[in-house]
Amino acid sequence: MSVIAEKGPSLGIDIAALRKRLENGPDMWRSLDEIAGTADFRRFVEAEFPALVERLPANPNRRTLLKLMGASLSLAGLAACSRAESIVPYVRQPEILIPGKPVYYATTLSSDGFGIGAIVESHEGRPTKVEGNPDHQASRGATDAVMQAAVLTLFDPDRSRMPLKEGQPASYGDFLKDMSALVSRWTASQGQGGALLIDASTSPTLAAQIDALRVRYSKLKIHRHDPLATPAVVEASRVLFGSTLKAAYHFDRADVIFSLDADFLGEGPGRLAYARDLMARRRVRTPSDRMSRLYAVESTPTITGAAADHRLAIKPSAIEAIAAGLHEALDGQATASGPPIEQAWMEALVDNLKAAGRNALVIAGPQQSAFVHAIAFAANAKLGALGNTVELIEPPDALQVDGDLAALCEAIDGGAIDTVVVLGANPLHTAPARLVAHKAFSSLKLLVHHGLYRDETAFLAHWHVPAAHELESWSDIRAYNGTASLVQPLIAPLYDGKTEHELLAVLSGQFQTDPLSLVRQHWAELDDDAWKKVLRDGAVPNSSAKPVPVTVPPDLAGLKPAASAGSGIDIRFVADPWLRDGRLANASWLQELPRPLTKIVWGNAALISPATAERLKVENGKVINIASNGADIDAPAWIVPGHPDESVTLSFGFGRKAGSVAALSEGYDAFRLRGGAEWLATGATIVPRENSVRVITTQHHQAMEGRAIVRHASLDGFRQDPNFVRKDVPPSPTESLYPDWRYDQEAWAMAIDLSACIGCMACVSACQAENNIAPVGPEECERGHEMHWLRIDRYYAGPLDAPEIFFQPVPCMHCEKAPCEVVCPVNATVHTHDGLNAQVYNRCIGTRYCSQNCPYKVRRFNFLDHQTFDKDEAGPGQGVHNPNVSVRSRGVMEKCTYCVQRISAKRIQAQIENRDIADGEVVTACQQACPTQAITFGDRNRKDAKVVREKSAPQNYALLEELNTRPRTTYLGKISNPNGKLVRPGEATNG
Amino acid sequence: MAEARANNPAVMRGRHDFPEISGRIGSIVLDGRLPRHFWTAFFLCFLLVLLLLYSITYLIAVGVAAYGIDIPVAWGTMISNFVWWIGIGHAGTLISAVLLLLRQPWRASINRFAEAMTLFAVAMAGLFPILHLGRPWFFYWLLPLPNVHMHWPQWRSPLVWDFAAIATYATVSLLFWYMGLLPDLAVLRDRARSRPAQLFYGILGLGWRGSAYHWSRYQVVYFLLAALATPLVVSVHSIVSLDFTFAITPGYHSTIFPPYFVAGALLSGFAMVLTIAIPLRWAFSVEDLITVRHMENAAKLMIAAGMVVAYGYVSEAFFAWYSGEPYERAMMAQRALGPYAPLFWTMLGLNCGVLQLLWFKGIRRNMPLLFAIAVAINIGMWIERYVIVVTGPSRDYLPSAWGEQSLTWLDFGILFGSIGTFFALVFLFIRILPAITIFEVEELAEEQGKLK
Secondary structure, three states, X not given: OHHHHHHOOOOOOXXXXXXXXXXXXXXXXXXXXXXXXXXXXXXXXXXXXXXXXXXXXXXXXXXXXXXXHHHHHHHHHHHHHOOOOOOOOOOOOOOOOOOOOOEEEXXXXXXXXXXXXXXXXXXXXXXXXXXXXXXXXXXXXXXXXXXXXXXXXXXXXXXXXXXXXXXXXXXXXXXXXXXXXXXXXHHHHOOOOEEEEEOOOOOHHHHXXXXXXXXXXXOOEEEEOOOOOOOHHHHXXXXXXXXXXXXXXXXXXXXXXXXXXXXXXXXXXOHHHHHHHXXXXXXXXXXXXXXXXXEXXXXXXXXXXXXXXXXXXXXXXXXXXXXXXXXXXXXXXXXXXXXXXXXXXXXXXXXXXXXXXXXXXXXXXXXXXXXXXXXXXXXXXXXXXXXXXXXXXXXXOOOOOOEOXXXXXXXXXXXXXXEEEEEOOOHHHHOOOOOOHHHHHHOOOEEEXXXXXXXXXXXXXXXXXXXXXXXXXXXXXXXXXXXXXXXXXXOOOOOXXXXXXXXXXXXXXXXXXXXXXXXXXXXXXXOHHHHHXXXXXXXXXXXXXXXXXXXXXXXXXXXOOOOOOOOOEEEEEEEEOOOEOOXXXXXXXXXXXXXXXXXXXXXXXXXEOHHHHHHHOOOOOEEEEEEEOOEXXXXXXXXOXXXXXXXXXXXXXXXXXXXXXXXXXXXXXXXXXXXXXXXXXXXXXXEEEEEEOXXXXXXXXXXXXXXXXXXXXXXXXHHHOXXXXXXXXXXXXXXXXXXXXXXXXXXXXXXXXOOOOOOOOHHHHHHHHHOOOOOOOHHHHHOOOOOOXXXXXXXXXXXXXXXXXXXXXXXXXXXXXXXHHHHXXXXXXXXOOOOOEEEXXXXXXOOOXXXXXXXXXXXXXXXXXOOOOOHHHHHHHHHHXXXXXXXXXXXXXXXXXXXXXXXXXHHHHHHHOOOOOOOOOOOOHHHHHOOXXXXXXXXXXXXXXXXXXXXOOOOEEOOOHHHOOOOOEEEEOEEEOXXXXXXXXXXXXXX | OHHHHHHOOOOOOXXXXXXXXXXXXXXXXXXOOOOHHHHXXXXXXXXXXXXXXXXXXXXXXXXHHHOOOOOOOOOOHHHHHHHHHHHHHHHHHHHHHHHHHOOOHHHOOOHHHHHHHHHHHHHHHHHXXXXXXXXXXHHHHHOOOOOOOOOOOXXXXXXXXXXXXXXXXXXXXXXHHHHHHHHHHHHHHHHOOOHHHHHHHHHHOOOOOXXXXXXXXXXXXXXXXXXXHHHHXXXXXXXXXXXXXXXXXXXXXXXXXXXXXXXXHHHHHHHHHHHHXXXXXXXXXXXXXXXXXXXXXXXXXXXXXXXXXXXXXHHHHHHHHXXXXXXXXXXXXXXXXXXXXXXXXXXXXXXXXXXXXXXXXXXXXXXXXXHXXXXXXXXXXXXXXXXXXXXXXXXXOOHHHOOOOOOOHHHHHHHHHXXXXXXXXXXXXXXXXXXXXXXXXXXXXHHOOOEO
């Protein structure tokens, strides 16, 4: 309407000609524009009612005109009501919504396209915290570090807020108009010249929609671009079994596990379930308990290797040789070529595997070649493990596609495709260097991009449509084992984002859809009750994939090693554990979350081994030039003990400058060195440059300096001396002039099992989300001003090239005799009646004496105003704050509170119900997130409490107990299960 | 006799009479015709005052992140500045109170500016605990003020003791200094020729007429205040040292600290006395009143205090080893060999190495050299305080938390700003009040038989 009003009758209308036309008869006309048949009017109608374009009568009669006028009048009235923005109290309060009381909804978050169940806490309609869904098989109640940031990315102020046409703001109606033209064109041409580029996805609805599109447009091409795809396992299964299958593992049944460069604890959609299962079988409390044994051969240091009982770092191109060696050894042959590892190691491994039989498990890394996967299949089959510890299932992400990004670019260059609709992916950042994706995409007639951010692809696209965040969407998704679950929105789309289902519906000509019905239609088999139950539980019952029985052909069906172990440096590409391919680069929590092993934040580095660094004469931060396949990048070197020699690990996810947070981060873009979709490149060269750049890390010292910080023993050592944690350690002094304080109510305490901790950082991320911990940015992190209340210390012990790696989560110890309390001049840190060491922010004047006197250095100081208190300035980012936790201002100290807000909530509930707080009722954020249940929390005064049972384990000890601080947080010493025949160097004594 | 005089220079040279002494000292103030280089130097100091004001404004606007502090080393230059300035103040109290009680005649001509130095040093020192705070505007929460927010100091914290100790010290120093000024203010009142000056000094002079009653009361009060101030020489820096020893941090937790801090305070205090007195006596041509004897005595006290400090260094290292505590030992080794090693060895070189030059009489009587040594010791003592503050927490119990802090422009801006402000105050003091005690010098002249 505005178009007509603004343009008026004066523009482009020849009044004289109109008079002439109207002379002829009693034609009805709506406006001067219409009778003139101007383009403006035509565009207006098409944009407002794309579905009507076809039906718009060329010469309306009187009856039609009256109908349209009536409709437009009522629609005009409706349009006026659609944007009520004023905030008023509930006139009629929804039954379940009590202000101040959070509600929880089950939904599913996507991790590289696979679903992990989540329960999201919502305060007055505002999602603030992600927890795991105990009923979902991929979550088991746990979350990882990345899932925690879902609420942060939801409220990210940098999100794309409106459709863009050629980079200029446009209306969604305009977009629909253009799409209706596209639909007409495709309908006419069967989709000729069109292609769809989709992201990694397991959504059944999406798959069905794509199938429907294929039917509708038979010539439409479907391409999938997942830069983190690991197709080797499917390739191997296709060659071996003739069908595409993936492996799902049962670590709870495995006694001996051999990982061939598989980081199953840190990567992959099943990692939370796998970590839980693995650690459930390694939980030792008494000398009679049993433990599984984990051997790991890896080409880049991972947390799986850190958790392994035997870890070998091997050059990436040599993994296949080890796999071949294993194959021969299992067949009982003498290894002909001789694998690049010690004979004794392989013999011990094979003996163990054979002894374990069907409870053995060989895992090939997803990034490894089809050959390695084939050997893993064969080994598992030979050991009888197929069907027990490993099951082969239909891949949950199975989707018939016409090719990947490379094929698409080729088709564009060949002129076969001129229109591309990109759903979610960002090919212009993640395309390998060899592909000139920019050139190909620039030559398109129409490029439509659908995504959360105005990213590189959005800038090039003719049309960009903001995507709905996963917490705003209706969708469905499958987990690593095929379990289907629903994605339900926690909040209406903040910026009118559209789900990918809506976009696909538009492409199939359905312009007026609602996101729910698209998903609901797909699950029509569920009646309303079942649908509601699925929504509530978070997973579709009995939807996991059924194992497929297979037989492995004897000669590996002719699969051969792919990589040639040539000379030169091997490059091992990895995805950044938090930012993945860079799509989460604008999440400040993730940028600032230390990487598990390197503790690097706000950037990445080229990881090399100490020996390689020595040979190249480089030190940390020194820039090295890495060249491979005709491309080269500069990256700061970072020396990682236990990294294989003559290889370099490069991580994806950095080097992006799109978004205000991402622009702050440093690091290189490893995609510029990638030839295709490979994870390993050989024959690279490294040339040190002259200059150095900063690499920001949160932990500068890696050795324990001979102090009994992480106390550890082998399982045999534990059996001989269950009290190994007390060995050679001064006893903690207990004398005191004063009687102990009596805790008449609860006495909160925590136990952390160092054997179970895999260093995944989920607890740190969860703590940040729960407690409104401010990210501080790279400059402040570099200066040691980071704010994480909980940190995970990582220590190395033993030889530089093959060290043992230990993780130790360090929250506030809540010391009974807290050194911080006596030195505070203003009583800002005090003990509570239930034994918490509380920090009173209002009272703190910032002398920082408490931190100086804290032997654990767990206190964090607000050196700057990290949070904005001005409502207008703060923007949408403040929406993520937990309303039950104070936001701290500049100049005050803060620290772990044992999640006192959660304790209070449960205490209030218990008092209302006139009962004691039950054991296990209070769950801290770190404890809730932990995939391996390494953290136990509870009331020390209850004899039956789980935390009391944990603390009564013989390996329970307090950190720095000789200082007589009497910490409430204690640790269970780390117990590993090495093979007695393979005493690792430096492992002769238990520390 | 001649030989003895050569070996031990007199506390006063030449012959004087009362009008000459009071006229010479008084004219600096009353005539106001100060040399051009006085005002040039004052202008330079004033620029540093502006720097201090700018730095403080910046600090309050931005936050303490502008310092180089971090976690684990959450204390930085503000604490070391504080300890350093408090230490500098000590020499003034020692000269004026302790030497008065010990009837040391040579104190007479230097006690006034030494006391002023104490006062200004304490004023500077008092700034730093406030500028150190994360929320400096709430510094008064350290005071036991009855209030409605229900907060009260936490008396176990050494910072509260500190606050009380400094407040006491500042009060007693001010009273003592002012009491000593009374007869001189009266002299200035009497010699002033302009009405405003007569009024100004008249009011400050509190009606002093120099009667025998006045002198008798004066003696009682002055000696009483001296007796009160004397224990403060020991107590203030001991309490300051408790800020460190009370903590369990390695490098802080040490019983040697109280005496070692007091000795350090005297060392730096006398170094500052020399730093001021040597240019002062040259610029105002009062070498006959403030003689080489004064300078040499101060140098002797410096070496005495300095040897106690050196003993402190040794015993600190020894007890770190003897304790058998791995944390203390590692901290000590890291202090000497770790990231702060250059500072540590500079500190040793200046405070123990350069100090040894003072054993030689020739050096003690060579004013330019003595001045250079005094400045070096001042620098060395600042570094000592900084090393104590930062090395402990940077290498404490958990190696994962080890880290160093940096030094930013603000750290130096406030340090040099405070030095400039201190000297600006000294300049103002010289311009407004008699920098040498008129009546005591006259008394001295009479006692030494140096009257014309």
